[in-house]
Amino acid sequence: QKEVEQNSGPLSVPEGAIASLNCTYSDRGSQSFFWYRQYSGKSPELIMSIYSNGDKEDGRFTAQLNKASQYVSLLIRDSQPSDSATYLCAVKKDRGSTLGRLYFGRGTQLTVWP
């Protein structure tokens, strides 16, 4: 079982729609959760971090965390063509020998069409 699972997509939504990206993780001891956006040929850019259950909003982005279900999601409202990228879910276990290690999902490729 992989540490972090994402639907690799591709996910295609029209401009102005809500894009919903999902991620599950296997270790209940995970404490920190991140969403990175990566444009083709570029490096990952941190867009959201979430540490406690519930929703966290930042502009058009909302991260949702449900530790009981081991589920984290990213909603992008009013999607724009510039949001077209690969979105990487990452999970960190903040204890033991895996201290500092980020576990990445495979990424979900999002395309927003005009």
Add this chain to the structure above:
Amino acid sequence: DTEVTQTPKHLVMGMTNKKSLKCEQHMGHRAMYWYKQKAKKPPELMFVYSYEKLSINESVPSRFSPECPNSSLLNLHLHALQPEDSALYLCASSEWDRGSDQHFGDGTRLSIL
């Protein structure tokens, strides 16, 4: 633009060459990381430095040799690389190694001939 600076942006080298990748941050972060990323794959962790000491080595071949001269600098020395080592090499930093956000540099695109 990121606050983690990597040089060079592109590097082409032969299998017998020796070269180094450099990473610099001036945010006072005490944890620094090297990742390798192949096309259409997520980043793979190579090394973690915490307070200038190597804390994680993900069983990386010895042809990759990391060095942390001070809290702001991280190097990756390359020697006798193979064509399959061609990839995007990413440096990242965070305030400390637990529970804090990691920010990536722009990466070095490495091609081995």
